Amino acid sequence: MLELDYRSKAMDTKFKINDEITVDSRSSTGHCRTPAYIRGKKGVIERICGRYPNPEEIALCKKDPKIVTLYRCRFKQMDVWDNYSGKDSDTIELEIYEHWLNDV
Amino acid sequence: MDKNYLKMGPHDVGGEESLPIDTTDNNMTHWEKYANALRIVVSSKRIITLDELRYHTEALGDQYFEIGYFERNCLSLHNICIQKGIYDTELFQKIKSKKISEFDVPIVDLPDVASINHIHDGKPHLHNMSDFQEDESGDGPPDYYFDTLAIAQIFIDQGLITNDDITLKIEQFDNVFPNRGKAVVAKAWHDNLFKEALVKDAKKAISDIGIELETFADIICMPQTDTVHHIVVCTLCSCYPRTLLGMPPSWYKSRSYRSRVVHEPREVLAEFGTIVPESKEIKVHDSNADMRYLILPPRPSNTEGLSEIELSKLVARDYLVGVRLPK
Numbered sequence: 001m002l003e004l005d006y007r008s009k010a011m012d013t014k015f016k017i018n019d020e021i022t023v024d025s026r027s028s029t030g031h032c033r034t035p036a037y038i039r040g041k042k043g044v045i046e047r048i049c050g051r052y053p054n055p056e057e058i059a060l061c062k063k064d065p066k067i068v069t070l071y072r073c074r075f076k077q078m079d080v081w082d083n084y085s086g087k088d089s090d091t092i093e094l095e096i097y098e099h100w101l102n103d104v
Numbered sequence: 105m106d107k108n109y110l111k112m113g114p115h116d117v118g119g120e121e122s123l124p125i126d127t128t129d130n131n132m133t134h135w136e137k138y139a140n141a142l143r144i145v146v147s148s149k150r151i152i153t154l155d156e157l158r159y160h161t162e163a164l165g166d167q168y169f170e171i172g173y174f175e176r177n178c179l180s181l182h183n184i185c186i187q188k189g190i191y192d193t194e195l196f197q198k199i200k201s202k203k204i205s206e207f208d209v210p211i212v213d214l215p216d217v218a219s220i221n222h223i224h225d226g227k228p229h230l231h232n233m234s235d236f237q238e239d240e241s242g243d244g245p246p247d248y249y250f251d252t253l254a255i256a257q258i259f260i261d262q263g264l265i266t267n268d269d270i271t272l273k274i275e276q277f278d279n280v281f282p283n284r285g286k287a288v289v290a291k292a293w294h295d296n297l298f299k300e301a302l303v304k305d306a307k308k309a310i311s312d313i314g315i316e317l318e319t320f321a322d323i324i325c326m327p328q329t330d331t332v333h334h335i336v337v338c339t340l341c342s343c344y345p346r347t348l349l350g351m352p353p354s355w356y357k358s359r360s361y362r363s364r365v366v367h368e369p370r371e372v373l374a375e376f377g378t379i380v381p382e383s384k385e386i387k388v389h390d391s392n393a394d395m396r397y398l399i400l401p402p403r404p405s406n407t408e409g410l411s412e413i414e415l416s417k418l419v420a421r422d423y424l425v426g427v428r429l430p431k
Contacts, residue, residue, distance in 0.1 A: 006320060006322070006394070007307070007322055025110070027109060027110050028112060030159065031155055031158055031159035031162060032112055033340065033392050033393045034392075035112075035116055035118045035339050035340055035390065035392060036108075036110035036111045036112060036116050036118070036119075037118045037119040037339075037366065037367075038118075038390075039110050049322060049393075049394065049395060050322065050394075052393070052394045055155045055393070058153050058155040058156070059153070059155040059156050059158065059159035060159075061153075061156060070393060070394055070395075072324075072395065077367075077388075080366075080367075081119070081367045084367065085368065085370075085371075086368075086369065086370050086386060087382060087385065087386070089385040090369070090385055090386045090387070090388075091385065091386075091387050091388070092366060092387070092388040092389075092390065093387065093388070093389050093390070094389075094390045094392050094393075095390075095391075095392055095393035095394065095395050096393075097393070
């Protein structure tokens with residue numbers, strides 16, 4: 001598995017850089033890398049990171065975990081927190097797997 | 105809207121209100137280094153994956169914040185081994201008792217000074233009591249150390265790992281990994297072309313200068329600029345480019361840091377003594393999946409003419425996480 005070039009960007013992806021997205025707001029059980037605070041929030045694709053095995057399946061020891069596209073997404077802090085005390089231009093960036101992202 | 109129902113578990117702390125951060129790094133005891141090395145060896149050999157370990161750590165429920173970071177690692181590793189049938193409780197207890205007995209040495213009565221001064225080469229030879237002091241004091245090792253030693257011994261007996269694997273990993277974490285990030289940053293300060301390559305594709309640039317990071321995670325380098333201040337956190341656990349920077353400091357793994365940086369970065373930075381002007385954007389990076397981050401600090405002033413080696417001595421770990429800036 002380690003031999004795979006996870007970082008390869010040469011592929012068709014559902015989302016492109018600067019596309020607007022929302023993070024899905026469903027709840028989850030088991031191991032998952034999408035923090036609660038970012039679910040349901042609107043942002044944009046910052047970059048495409050590559051294709052990685054789905055950690056939700058690795059955690060359950062699935063034999064051939066699905067390979068999924070990972071994106072870095074940028075959010076305005078003002079859009080993430082109700083009472084954000086910082087500046088309008090402050091941002092936060094997270095890595096979100098494709099199956100947690102929706103079109104706007 | 106109350107979104108608490110989305111919280112995945114005790115570990116999912118991003119956005120919580122929390123206490124001020126203890127910004128001193130409390131370092132690690134030997135047992136913690138041993139536990140860390142075992143975890144890394146086991147996961148890098150893919151005997152048990154990091155995601156399995158995380159999953160079982162998260163499943164500790166209320167215990168998660170009642171015990172320490174390495175205690176959580178040890179307990180989740182043990183729970184996985186039992187669940188997967190790598191060993192059973194009986195074997196574990198047997199090996200653990202043996203490990204405890206290895207530490208159970210009789211306390212030696214320290215000799216009386218008068219009785220141990222003797223004639224040596226025809227002259228009186230005087231000893232100080234300090235020559236006979238035991239080099240350990242206080243309580244014995246914590247119970248989790250015996251657990252960890254027992255788990256490691258079973259893996260060794262099964263031929264899955266060796267003692268040398270663990271020893272090597274402890275040495276790398278002490279002496280090799282922490283220096284890599286410093287060397288990379290010093291080179292970027294010294295060599296503009298390397299800096300450009302580093303920002304473009306950090307993992308490749310680092311590999312091109314002969315540093316193999318032995319990790320499948322990608323590395324992203326974010327340069328601090330006059331207009332943007334970068335800071336890194338992992339709200340879900342403690343993701344950190346360990347083979348580039350060494351072990352994360354204790355505050356990086358703390359509940360306070362993980363909870364607060366995402367929603368009040370300016371306040372957190374101020375606790376580290378870093379005042380970011382209102383005119384600057386703060387960009388928080390939640391290192392929550394497969395990327396790891398290296399923040400490239402600006403080169404300190406008045407360092408013209410310094411060599412890479414001299415520059416590397418000016419690189420502090422805290423710069424590379426973004427909590428402090430060079431003067």
